[in-house]
Amino acid sequence: MSLRSSPARLCLCVLLILAAPLAQAAREYLQVFVTAPYLELHTGPGRGYPVFYVVEREASVDVIKRYTDWFKVRTERGVEGWVSQKDMLGTALADGTPFHFNFGDRAGFSAHRFEVGIFPYGDYGGASAFSAYGAVALVPNLQLEVSVAEFLGTVANGTTADIGLTHIFLPERRFSPFVMIGTGIVYTQPKVTLVQPSDTTDQSAFVGAGFRFYLTRRLFLRGEYKNHMVFTKRNENEQVDEWKFGIAFFL
Amino acid sequence: MEIRYCVLLVAAAASLGGCASLRHLFGGGAPQAQEQANAPGGSGAAASSSSQSSGGASQGSDADNPPRVIQPEVERRQVTVPKIRSQDIEVGGYFGTLNIEDFGAHPVYGVQAAYHVSEDFFFQAEAGRSKGGLTSFEVLSNIQLLTDSERWFKYYDLSVGYNLLPGEVFLGRNYALISSFYVLAGVGASQFGGDQKFTVNFGAGYKILPADWIALHVAVEDRVYNSDVIGVDKLASNLEAHIGLTFFF
Numbered sequence: 001m002s003l004r005s006s007p008a009r010l011c012l013c014v015l016l017i018l019a020a021p022l023a024q025a026a027r028e029y030l031q032v033f034v035t036a037p038y039l040e041l042h043t044g045p046g047r048g049y050p051v052f053y054v055v056e057r058e059a060s061v062d063v064i065k066r067y068t069d070w071f072k073v074r075t076e077r078g079v080e081g082w083v084s085q086k087d088m089l090g091t092a093l094a095d096g097t098p099f100h101f102n103f104g105d106r107a108g109f110s111a112h113r114f115e116v117g118i119f120p121y122g123d124y125g126g127a128s129a130f131s132a133y134g135a136v137a138l139v140p141n142l143q144l145e146v147s148v149a150e151f152l153g154t155v156a157n158g159t160t161a162d163i164g165l166t167h168i169f170l171p172e173r174r175f176s177p178f179v180m181i182g183t184g185i186v187y188t189q190p191k192v193t194l195v196q197p198s199d200t201t202d203q204s205a206f207v208g209a210g211f212r213f214y215l216t217r218r219l220f221l222r223g224e225y226k227n228h229m230v231f232t233k234r235n236e237n238e239q240v241d242e243w244k245f246g247i248a249f250f251l
Numbered sequence: 252m253e254i255r256y257c258v259l260l261v262a263a264a265a266s267l268g269g270c271a272s273l274r275h276l277f278g279g280g281a282p283q284a285q286e287q288a289n290a291p292g293g294s295g296a297a298a299s300s301s302s303q304s305s306g307g308a309s310q311g312s313d314a315d316n317p318p319r320v321i322q323p324e325v326e327r328r329q330v331t332v333p334k335i336r337s338q339d340i341e342v343g344g345y346f347g348t349l350n351i352e353d354f355g356a357h358p359v360y361g362v363q364a365a366y367h368v369s370e371d372f373f374f375q376a377e378a379g380r381s382k383g384g385l386t387s388f389e390v391l392s393n394i395q396l397l398t399d400s401e402r403w404f405k406y407y408d409l410s411v412g413y414n415l416l417p418g419e420v421f422l423g424r425n426y427a428l429i430s431s432f433y434v435l436a437g438v439g440a441s442q443f444g445g446d447q448k449f450t451v452n453f454g455a456g457y458k459i460l461p462a463d464w465i466a467l468h469v470a471v472e473d474r475v476y477n478s479d480v481i482g483v484d485k486l487a488s489n490l491e492a493h494i495g496l497t498f499f500f
Contacts, residue, residue: 030333044429046370046417065463066337067499068369072463093332101335104369116366118374118409120438128449130438132409150440152449191446217369247411249368 029062029074032099036090041081045070053079061091069104069217104218108250110172111140117222117248119149124160125240127153131160133248140171145180149242158188160228162206178224180208186230186240204230206242218249338464338499341365345379345468347493351404351443353481354383359404359491371414375435377452378407379491383443386481396481401445404489406474408439408452420459429460435472441489444480451475454491468495 034057041053045067053075055061061073061083069085091099102108115135122129131149138144142165149160164182183205190199210224223245230238342364349359361379368374383402389395412435420428436453454472461467471492478487 028333030335043427044417044419046414048417049419049429063335066335066339067463068339068367070370071335116374118411118437120409120411130409130440130449152440152447157447217372219368219372249366249372249374 029064031060031062031094032088032091033058033060033094034090035092036087039073039083039090040087041073041075041079041083042070043081045072045082047084049082053081066101102251104250106174106214108218109214109220111137112250113137114251115143115248116251117246119222119244119246121246122149122151122242122244124149124151124242125153127151127156127158129242129244131244131246135166141168142166143168145182149244154191156188156190158186160184160186160204162204162226164206168212174214175211177209177211180206180210180224180226182206184228186228200233202230202232204228204240208242212248215247218251220248220250222246222248339367340500341367341373341466341497342500343466343468343495343497345470345493345495347491349379349381349404349489349491351381351383351489352478352487353386354402354404355385357381357384359493361493363495363497365412365497370417373412373414373433375410375412375437376407377410377439378405380405388481397444401443404441404443406439406441406450408437408450408474410435410437410452430458432457439474441474441476444478446480448476448478458497464499466497466499468493468497470495 034055037057039055039059039061040051041055042049043052055075059076061075064072064074064080066072067082070082071085071088072080073083074080085101085103088099088101093099113136115137117133119129119131119133122131129149129151131147133145133147135143135145145162145164145166147160147162149162151158151160162182162184164180164184166178166180168176168178170176183203185201186204187201188199206226206228208224208226210222213221215221224243226242226244228240228242230240232238342362344360344362346358346360348356350356359379359381361377363375363377365373365375381404383397383404386396412433414431414433416432418430418432420430422428432455434453434455436451439450439452441448441450452472452474454470456468456470458466458468469492471490474489474491476487478485480487
């Protein structure tokens with residue numbers, strides 16, 4: 001039996017020897033080295049979860065994944081735990097350069113690539129409205145925004161979709177005002193009982209202004225006012241005021 | 252016979268004369284010396300002997316042609332740094348019971364998606380549907396207030412959640428599962444009785460993560476809006492309880 005299994009064992013050993021350099025060359029996870037006196041591993045991704053393991057200086061850990069402000073790492077001995085992003089600042093890459101990552105702090109608020117937010121409170125021409133928006137920053141001062149809103153009133157329900165440019169003054173400040181301009185469409189469903197008019201879809205243009213206020217981590221408050229000019233199919237256009245206030249985060 | 256061997260050897264020698272490796276055997280050493288002279292740091296003696304042997308024309312050509320720099324054939328190693336995978340997005344579905352005010356409690360199902368901004372806060376969107384039954388008036392009078400299609404209760408909402416009590420659940424002495432009790436509140440729209448209403452939702456839930464990428468939810472939410480379906484304006488409260496399964500991406 002041992003003679004029969006010898007060729008198989010030999011083949012397995014050869015395969016392992018051949019595969020070892022390949023596995024070492026293409027690492028699946030990022031390897032970082034502890035430069036701080038020690039690195040604490042928590043049992044879960046939160047400040048309340050207890051520390052159960054400590055990695056010593058100059059030892060390495062593999063970064064498996066990230067969940068919000070926490071990194072899941074695996075030590076050389078195979079122990080897995082969660083490290084806060086604050087503690088990860090005490091690590092370096094294999095070439096000795098510091099480990100950089102998106103920290104999500106006040107500096108990120110001043111200059112970020114994407115932001116998303118919701119406006120739970122809103123008023124669109126007297127109707128209750130709620131909306132959500134997404135923005136991509138072209139430069140820290142200028143961003144392209146897309147927003148979708150739904151207004152529900154006693155006279156009409158409807159949906160609006162806008163796209164526009166937003167210029168932010170003083171993006172490095174905690175409180176930064178902005179102005180906006182853009183265009184969009186308005187879908188309106190009138191609510192009457194006697195004569196049922198048809199639903200309408202009209203193009204609109206808007207100008208607006210607002211502010212954003214940094215709260216903490218990646219969160220900030222945002223409030224804005226938009227003045228919509230709806231190009232109706234009637235003889236005169238319609239002007240609609242929209243106010244909204246909400247919370248947003250940046251990526 | 253010997254003549255044949257001689258012819259064969261002469262033919263072989265003539266054909267091998269073109270081979271670069273054998274060229275110097277037949278007096279082809281001059282190019283090799285030229286290469287040595289052109290090489291930076293090459294032998295100066297070799298260069299001078301070569302130029303002397305080839306005469307003055309050769310000296311002029313050396314002055315016109317600058318020494319050739321050897322291009323190092325070193326392939327740079329492409330170091331690819333592995334990307335860190337983020338799992339801040341949670342997507343899944345749920346199933347439960349929705350009590351539509353005046354129209355009874357009925358099964359509800361829906362989908363939900365959340366983005367976790369920090370360990371505390373998350374943004375969540377939900378969309379679900381249920382079908383209302385008959386009011387007590389309809390049962391007693393046999394009069395239908397709503398059509399069959401108008402009895403579908405469809406809703407969606409955008410909420411902000413807060414992980415109020417994060418913790419761990421221990422299964423025996425070897426397993427500890429991450430858990431969290433959370434609260435959330437938001438706004439949305441509810442479509443019922445042929446009309447769509449602005450709706451405020453709030454609730455609480457409890458989730459357990461059997462692994463880092465999957466979560467089991469139990470949640471209770473209330474959806475409140477102004478209703479006039481039965482002819483009287485009132486604040487309709489629609490309580491919902493559901494269990495859900497979500498996955499982290």
